[in-house]
Amino acid sequence: MTLVLKAMALTCLVLLLLQNAPGVGAQMYPDFKLQQPQSSVVVIKGDTLTLNCTLSGSGPVGAVKWVKGSGSDNQTVYEQKGSFPRVMRAVSAPSNDFTIRISNVSLEDAGTYYCVKFRKGIVDDVVFRKGGGTEVSVHARPSVPVVSGPSHRAVPGQSVPFTCSAKEFSPRDIKVKWLKNSTLVRAEPPHITPELSNSSYRMSSTVQVKLSEDDVRSELTCKVQHRTLAAPLRKTYALHQALRVPPSVSVVAAPSGAVEVNKTVNFTCRVQGFYPGAVTVSWLENGTVMNAGSSTQPTETSRGLFELNDTVTVQAGEEKSGSRFTCLVVHEDQEPISGTGILRVTAPALGENNEGLIGDSSDILLSSPGLWLGLLLDKALLAVILFFLFKRILP
Known part of the structure; x- marks a missing residue:
């Protein structure tokens, strides 16, 4: 009896070992298929990522999981048991459709994702079938650009710098154009640097503008173009903020x-x-x-x-x-x-303010004794002259 039990146990062990042997699963479940059709996906930061995976045919008992990465450092993204707040199945279980959706995607979600079918092993579950992998690239839209001018107002004729900056975009390539009113202004290529906290980038672009009196009503516009944008982002700076016209x-x-x-x-x-x-x-x-x-x-x-x-x-x-x-x-x-x-x-003109000198001459004489004395002497002198003339004439 003991020998029979030992033989049965040995037979079961051999069958389990054969089941776990490479290639045996495929022979045991020849009609089983796991389809992961997406080789690569691009998603925008903040959007929802959809990863497709469907099973068909009969397969062994075991879980289906989504994992990120390969080898020992892979990370379980979704499985039927456990809590994954940002991840949910696109189709409610039970179903052979194991498509998942990851909401509010971040730059850290970039990587290669695998849909994996497991089967029960002696101790742990064993990988039965693994999808080809979906490489996920996460792009980020640039922030609304900010345009800054000089710290002090400048006078007409001065050339002053203006800077346009944007951040948290990915991938790295970005284009910047400057317009003064509707005229293109030449500028150097933008300076692009990686962000320290994540896989995104920031940029700054500087342009020199010579101001004039007429710029009181002029505008300077920075246009930012990135592959994540359907239309360029624009930011306008009113030049009167940087201008001082002396009186x-x-x-x-x-x-x-x-x-x-x-x-x-x-x-x-x-x-x-x-x-x-x-x-x-x-x-x-x-x-x-x-x-x-x-x-x-x-x-x-x-x-x-x-x-x-x-x-x-x-x-x-x-x-x-x-x-x-x-x-x-x-x-x-x-x-x-x-x-x-x-x-x-x-001084005032003659004749003005002299009304006291114009009037009746008798009033003037009466009020002036000197004039009376002059008149008497004049008459006396005339009388003496006439006396001597008559004396000569008469014999």
Whole structure:
């Protein structure tokens, strides 16, 4: 009896060993097929990845799993038992369709995936059939580009740098174009570097732009093209953010030219063609600060620049002739820009303000004893002359 039991145990062991031997499974289940049709798949970061696998024919008892990688370091991605939060079967069990979907794909999900049929072994499950593998490439769309300009405003004629940057894209290849309004601006190829935290990349592109007064209403656009995008990403920078146009300053007097004593003169400071539209205006009389003038609000011109007038009123006293009235304009915390007007005062014309010298002559005589004495002496001299003339004539 003991010999019979030993023989039966030995027979079972031999059968198990034969079942686990290479090639025996295929002979035992000749109609079994495992189909993993996708050799490669490209998926965008954040999207859902679908991996196809179907079984047909009869096969041994054992699980079907999806694994990532091969050899001893492979990783189980999905099996019927266990929890895999991002992975689910496309078709509910029971079914011979073991297609799975992986949601919210990340760059770390890139790799080669295998659909594997196992069969029960003596100790552990043994690989019975393995698919050819699906190589998964994960691409990442670039972030919305960011355009940065100079830290300080520049004046017309200066050439200043602008930088466009984007990050977290994959694969590495990326194209950048710059447009000023609708005109292409030449730029160097973008500088591309790998991200430290994952398998993506970041890039920066810099362009030099020479500013002009008319750029108050100009736009600079960065266009980023990547294979993951159906249309380029665009980011626009308004050049007025980087531009400072200094004002021109002049002082005009009304009335112009020399004025008579005690007349009123308006000195107007014309501040023109500046941007941004905030200035501070002050007045000096011969270097001494005056009371504030009467200022208008800055008005925008058709070119997008600003202008304003500031007026100070002066009484033209004789002592003020030759006085200098200076308008000081401060724009964007820069050094003041000035304009100066000079007051010219003249004496009044003859005949004006002399009404006391025009009137009845008798009033003048009565009020002037010196005139009476002069008249009497004149008459006495005339009488003496006439007396001597008559004396000569008469015998």
